[in-house]
Amino acid sequence: MTFDDKVVNISKSTFDIVREGMFKVVNGNGTARHIRLPNISIAGKTGTSQNPHGKDHALFIGFAPMRTLKLR
Numbered sequence: 001m002t003f004d005d006k007v008v009n010i011s012k013s014t015f016d017i018v019r020e021g022m023f024k025v026v027n028g029n030g031t032a033r034h035i036r037l038p039n040i041s042i043a044g045k046t047g048t049s050q051n052p053h054g055k056d057h058a059l060f061i062g063f064a065p066m067r068t069l070k071l072r
Contacts, residue, residue: 019043023066032060041066 008015022043026032031046044062051057 019066022062026062032062035060035062040064 042064043066047059049057
């Protein structure tokens with residue numbers, strides 16, 4: 001599967017703060033620490049969406065390896 005590049009209009013310094021926070025979700029004391037893998041730098045974000053018809057839904061979005069992203 002391939003995806004087109006997406007340009008986002010945020011500064012590199014802002015993106016670095018978000019990326020570090022996502023890294024800590026997995027590698028710090030965050031809510032996704034159970035998915036840590038040795039030798040792979042994973043960053044991610046967890047969330048919950050309310051479901052009016054039953055149990056809430058758990059969400060996770062992430063990327064790896066963390067340090068090889070490119071900003072355009």
